[in-house]
Amino acid sequence: MTTFLDNVFNGLALGAVYALVALGFVIIFKASGVMNFAHGSLLLLGGYLTAVLHDDLGFAAALAVAVLVTAAVAGAVDRFLLQAGGPDPHTAHVQTIVTIGVDILILTDLSRRIGGDLLSLGDPWGDSVSGLGPVTVADSRIAAIVVSTLVIAGVFALFRYTSWGLSLRASAEDVEAASLMGVRLVRVRTLAWCLAGALAALAAVFLAAFPAPGLERTTGQIALKAFPAAILGGMASPPGALAGSLLIGMTEALVAGYQSDLHVLGEGFGDVAPYAVMVLVLLVRPTGLFGGKAAVRV
C-alpha cells in the first residue's frame, strides 16, 4: 500500500512538472498553430542559466533571470524567425519545421557547454525529505506540486481575465475575425511564446532537482514526454494538457514503481509508457481527451 501511495505521489509530482511543459506546447499551438519542437532546448536553456548563475546570484535571482531570458529567447524566436514575414496563418507547418532547426542550434551549443557534466541548480530543497502520512516524499516534489499548481492557476486566470488571454482565445478560433476586432496578432502571439518559454525554464528546475541527479544535456528530452501529454489532451486545450500530463506522469511513475512485476515488458518500459498511453488514447479518441473541432486550425 505504501508503495502504491509512493508511486501515486511521484506520479502527481511528475505530472505537475509535465503540465508546465505541456501547457507551453498548447499555448504556443493555440497562438500560432506551430508545434514547437524547440521546447526541449528552451527548457534546457532555462535550466542551464539557473545552474551557472545560482552561485553568484543565489537560487531565486538566478531562476528569475533564467525565466526572463528563456522567455525572451522564445519570444525572439517567434518574432524574428517565425513571424519575420508577418502574421501569415498559412505557413504554420513551415514554421514548425523551422523550430526543429532552432532546437538543433540551441541544443548543440548547450551540449557543448554542458558536456558530460551534471549541473546542480542550487535549489533550496536539496535532498531533504518529509513524512506525508504513511509515505516519505522528497521536499522538491512537494515544491513541484505546489509551485506548478499555483503557476498553472495563474496561467488559467490570464487566459480568462486579461485582454491578452481573450485576444489569444479569439485569434485561436478565427485569426481574421480577431484581427478585424483590432487584436494585435503579432504581439499576442509573441507574448504566448514568451509565457511558454518561462514555463519551460521553471519546469527545468523541478526536472533537475532531487531525486534526479541534476541537469544533464539530455534533460531537455523530458519535454518529449510532455509532447504526448499535450497531444492526448487535445493539443489546443489547456485543461486537456493538464489531464494528459497527470495521466502520463501517473503512468510513468506506476510503471517504474512496479517494474519488477512488469518484467515481461522488458527493462525501461517506463520510458516508452507515455507513448503507449498516447497511442491507446488516440485509438479511442482521435482528437484527444478534450479535443474537438478546436484542435484544428485553418
Next chain:
Amino acid sequence: MPEVPPDEEPALRVEGLDVTYGRALSALRSVTLTVPHGTVVALLGANGAGKTTLLRAVSGTLRLHRGTITAGRIRYGATDLDGRDPVAAVRAGVVQVPEGRRVFAGLTVDENLRTGGLGLGRRRPDQVAEARDRVFTLFPRLAERTRQTAGLLSGGEQQMLAIGRALMAAPRLLLLDEPSLGLAPQMVHRIAEVIREINAQGTAVLLVEQNAGMALSLADTAHVLEVGEVRLSGPADELARTDAVKRLYLGETTGTAESTVSRSEGQGAA
C-alpha cells in the same frame, strides 16, 4: 500620425484603388467611392465582383489573404488606411462585420462582446459599459444570453452578436459584409431595421449586399461592382429604377432607364 479631431465629420474616401492577389490575380481596378459621414452607402455586385476585397482593403486584412494594394489610396478623414494593419482602421473608427458572421463560437456572448473593444486598448469602465448598453438596447436578446456559448446561438442571433461586437468599438463607420446572408426573411427585415437604427445614431454604414432590394431600400447612394470595377454609381432610389440593376440584381424584367445615374466604363470613377 494625424488624428482626426472628434468634431470633424470624416468620410471614407477610396481613390483609384487597385488590389491584386498573389501578385497575379487582379481583384479591383481603379475603384473610387466615398462614404460621407452619417450616410448609408450600398455596394452591390455578383460573387467575385470584389466587394469583400474592397472591405478587406479598408480594414487592412488583405495581407491575411496574400493580397496587396498596388495603386490608389484609402483615407478615413485625415487618416491614411491603405497598407495599414487592422488596428489602425479600428482606432480610426472603421470597424467591419465580416461575411458569415464569424463570431468566436467557443467564447461566450459576453466574451465575444469584450473582443470588440480589444483594438482600442485600455478604456474606462464607464465607456465600455456605455457601449455594452447600446448593444443591449439594440439587441435585447443578447442581454439575456451573455453567458451562453456563441456557437449555440441561432444564425440571426449570431449576426446580431457580430454587429454588437463591432459596435463595442464605438465605430463611426461600420462596414457590413452580407449581413442578410443565410437568414430567414423576417430576420433580414430585423437586420435592416437595426442598420437604420445604427445609422440614425450617427454611424455611417458601408453595406455590401447581394440582397439588392434590401440594400437599396436602406442606402442613400449605391455603387455596382462588376469584375473588380465600379460600373454604376448614384443615388440609391435612382439606381433601383435603372434597367441594368432591375434586371441583374432585383430580378425584374421590365422597366425604363431614366435617371441621372452616371455610367462609367473602364475608368470606373463616377
